[in-house]
Amino acid sequence: MKHNLLATAVKLALTGALAGSLAACGGSSGGSDSAGVSSGTSVGPVSGFGSVFVNGTKFSTDGTVKSNDGIEREDQLEKGMILKVRGDWSGHGEGKARTVSYDDTLRGPVTSMTWDAASRTGKIVMLGQTVVVDGRTVFRGATPGFLESNATGYRVRISGWRTAEGEFRASFVGARADGVEFDGANDVEIEGVVKDLDTSAQTFTINGFLIDYERAKPEDGFALEDLANGMVVEVEGALSADNKTLLATEISDESDWLGGEDDDVEISGELYDYDEAGQLFYINGVLVQITTNTEFDDIRKSDLKNGVHVEVEGEYRDGVLYAEEIEGQEADVELEGFVESIDLENETLMVSGVKVQLTTSTLIDEGDDNERRSRVRDIQSFKAGDFLEVEGYQRSDDGGYLEAVSVKYESGDPSGCAELEARVSMTDLGSIRVMNLEILPGAYSLAGLDLDEEVELEYCPTGAGEYDLSGSPEQ
Numbered sequence: 001m002k003h004n005l006l007a008t009a010v011k012l013a014l015t016g017a018l019a020g021s022l023a024a025c026g027g028s029s030g031g032s033d034s035a036g037v038s039s040g041t042s043v044g045p046v047s048g049f050g051s052v053f054v055n056g057t058k059f060s061t062d063g064t065v066k067s068n069d070g071i072e073r074e075d076q077l078e079k080g081m082i083l084k085v086r087g088d089w090s091g092h093g094e095g096k097a098r099t100v101s102y103d104d105t106l107r108g109p110v111t112s113m114t115w116d117a118a119s120r121t122g123k124i125v126m127l128g129q130t131v132v133v134d135g136r137t138v139f140r141g142a143t144p145g146f147l148e149s150n151a152t153g154y155r156v157r158i159s160g161w162r163t164a165e166g167e168f169r170a171s172f173v174g175a176r177a178d179g180v181e182f183d184g185a186n187d188v189e190i191e192g193v194v195k196d197l198d199t200s201a202q203t204f205t206i207n208g209f210l211i212d213y214e215r216a217k218p219e220d221g222f223a224l225e226d227l228a229n230g231m232v233v234e235v236e237g238a239l240s241a242d243n244k245t246l247l248a249t250e251i252s253d254e255s256d257w258l259g260g261e262d263d264d265v266e267i268s269g270e271l272y273d274y275d276e277a278g279q280l281f282y283i284n285g286v287l288v289q290i291t292t293n294t295e296f297d298d299i300r301k302s303d304l305k306n307g308v309h310v311e312v313e314g315e316y317r318d319g320v321l322y323a324e325e326i327e328g329q330e331a332d333v334e335l336e337g338f339v340e341s342i343d344l345e346n347e348t349l350m351v352s353g354v355k356v357q358l359t360t361s362t363l364i365d366e367g368d369d370n371e372r373r374s375r376v377r378d379i380q381s382f383k384a385g386d387f388l389e390v391e392g393y394q395r396s397d398d399g400g401y402l403e404a405v406s407v408k409y410e411s412g413d414p415s416g417c418a419e420l421e422a423r424v425s426m427t428d429l430g431s432i433r434v435m436n437l438e439i440l441p442g443a444y445s446l447a448g449l450d451l452d453e454e455v456e457l458e459y460c461p462t463g464a465g466e467y468d469l470s471g472s473p474e475q
Contacts, residue, residue, distance in 0.1 A: 040264035042085045042095075043284075044311070045138075045159070045171040046077055047363045048375035052100065055266050055311060056361040057089045058375075059097040066101040068236075069157070070184030075373065077102065079363055080138030080172030081159045084258075093360050105168060106131065106158040107189040108239070109178060115148040120389075122148065124156065127190050127246070128209030130167040131158055135391060136331075136406045138365055141175035153178050157185075161284045162192070164272030164306035166207050186236040188246055191254055194231045204229075210245045211235055219252035231255055232285050256319055258286055265321055268311040268329060274304060288312050288321045298393060299328025331391035331405050333435075337418030339386040347379060348401075349388075352418035352459075353467060355401035355436050356390055363406040387412025394422050400435035417460040418467075424453050 044055040051061040051074060063074045071077065083102055089095030108127050115122035120135035122144060133144060147154060159172040176182065192206035202214040204227065216237070218224050227233075232255045237248040258265065267283055274281040279290035281304065290301070299310065304326075314324040337352025349356040358364070364378040372378055392404040402422075426433035431440050432449060434457070449455075459467040 037088050037090050038264035039088045040086070040316070041258060041266075042087075042089065043082065043258070043265070043267040045080050045082050045268070045363070047079065047361055048378060049074070049077075049079075050374035050376060051097070052077065052083065052085070053360055053375060054083055054085050055268060056359065057093055057095045058360060059085050059087060059089070059095040059100070061097045061100050064100070066099055067103060068185070069102065069104045069107070069189070070182050071102050072184075074100070078138065078140055078172060078174065079365060082161075082171055102159075103234070104157045104185070104189050105160045105170075105191060107156070107182065107185065108187065109155050109243070110147070110151045110175075113144075113148045113151040115144045117145060124151075124158075124170070124173070126156065126158075127188065129190065129192070129207055131160065131173075132163070132167055132169045133173060134169075135334075135389065135408070136363065137170045138172045138363070139175070140173070140368060144173075147173075147175055155180070155182075157182055161269035162272070163270045164274075166192075169270055186249060187238045189234065189236045190246060191234040192232065194227060194229055194233055197227060197229050199227070206233075206235070211248055212240075212245050213248040213251055216248035216251045219250050222251065222253040224251065226253070227251075232257075254285065258316065258321075263316045264313070265316040266311060266313040267321070268309070270307055270309050271304065272306050274306050276304075283310070283312060283321075286321050287319065288314075288323050290323050290326070294323045295325045297325060297327040299326065299330075303328070329405070331393065332423070333390075333392050333394045333402050334421045335388075335390040335402060335418070336410070336412070337388065337390075337420070338412060338416055339382055339384050339388060341384065342382050344379065349382060351388055351390060351402075352416075352420075352461075353437050354420060355399075356392070356407075357395070357401050357403045358407070359403060362392075362404045365406065365408045367409055394425070394435060396425055396435075400425050400433065400437075402435060415460055417458065420457045420459075422455065424449060424451055424455060427451055 042055050042057060047053045052059050061074055065071050065074060065077065081102055083100055085097045086099045087095055087097040106126060106129060111125040113122060113124045122133045124131040124133060142154060154175045155178055157174045158168065158170050160168045160170040163169050190206055194204045197204040202212065204211050213224065216224065231253065234252045234254045235246060235248045236250040237246050240247055267286060269283040271281040271283055281288050309329045311327045311329055312321060312323050314322045335351060335354055340350040342349055347358040358379060366372060372381060387410055389408045389410050390402060390404050391406050392402050395401050395403050422434050424432050425435060431438050432446060434455065461467050
């Protein structure tokens with residue numbers, strides 16, 4: 001990002017309280033109008049509990065979970081785990097689940113991991129697969145830094161999405177010390193596209209990793225003789241003595257894992273195999289068709305490309321999801337700062353002078369503290385002085401604010417300094433504004449700084465709602 005530290009003072013612009021209507025942000029329409037009720041499938045990561053929040057909807061459940069991976073109850077779920085919820089939901093953020101299903105994407109020993117604490121990005125290598133992790137990935141059992149330094153001493157379960165490069169992007173990473181198994185689950189699980197099928201040797205590969213299916217049992221009505229190159233499968237079993245081959249015990253066909261017909265579907269993930277001419281792309285194996293009636297929210301049609309994270313709502317027919325709405329989910333603001341005040345009624349925070357709006361889609365990650373099993377307690381637990389890392393969307397209405405996608409607790413600068421990366425939202429002769437923060441020029445010129453230009457601010461409090469920039473300007 002181009003750095004523009006062009007001010008010597010930053011102060012809170014007095015724009016008034018956020019309207020109560022902001023608390024309704026983040027709801028899910030599920031492909032029907034706001035007054036109607038959708039019936040179908042919602043697939044996405046858990047953002048909160050009480051019962052479970054998925055894709056901005058609070059689904060009431062009976063507490064049970066369908067899974068072959070040792071997870072049978074809602075209280076065994078973690079934030080970030082991707083669920084498949086079948087049920088009914090309204091346009092007002094409320095729903096009732098008929099079934100809740102969970103399935104690991106990958107499970108097994110870690111070969112290596114890299115982690116850049118500054119950019120909060122990294123990669124895990126396991127079972128020959130590469131898993132991308134970032135600031136929105138939920139880690140349990142080990143922090144990313146500790147996991148990097150002790151990678152081969154851990155086994156992990158990954159919940160995530162397949163990406164354009166044949167890699168995975170993790171929403172959840174659960175770590176256990178090597179030798180400690182995940183209860184009720186096979187040692188190893190992998191999913192992906194069948195290649196190099198050899199029916200005589202009874203082997204194939206998934207992204208270069210060898211699978212031996214001589215002793216495998218087909219699952220869910222799948223016949224092993226129907227295996228074919230290009231098919232998407234899920235394989236469970238154990239590793240060979242040299243850790244180079246997965247000895248499969250179970251194989252299932254995941255080519256149409258969504259299932260069901262004539263359903264309303266909402267699904268989130270990274271799009272890949274984008275065909276601009278045909279207006280088609282995939283999300284985690286689901287084929288999405290853009291139509292002339294598809295609406296776009298927080299993303300333009302021209303911005304669609306491989307690797308972009310979106311949520312799609314539409315109707316699923318004959319193995320194709322016909323998109324009624326495509327919503328962009330790539331955060332465009334990053335904030336690191338201290339909580340100054342909390343508005344529980346409107347679910348807003350003031351974080352180092354920036355208004356932060358929480359929604360039903362906001363992931364609030366408290367780390368390994370598993371005591372809080374409700375979104376209400378998540379919000380009520382904020383207190384002045386907490387240091388947070390916030391990613392989200394820059395909003396311009398009601399004076400400007402940050403709509404949070406994820407909020408994570410971290411250790412902060414004892415001096416109380418903060419960092420903000422966002423776009424210039426207003427300019428005039430004497431100052432600029434970034435969301436609800438007014439930036440005073442001080443010794444620096446604002447000439448040439450345009451509306452919507454990205455800036456990075458590092459600033460420290462001086463009292464009375466004002467802040468001074470730290471460091472020196474970089475162009």
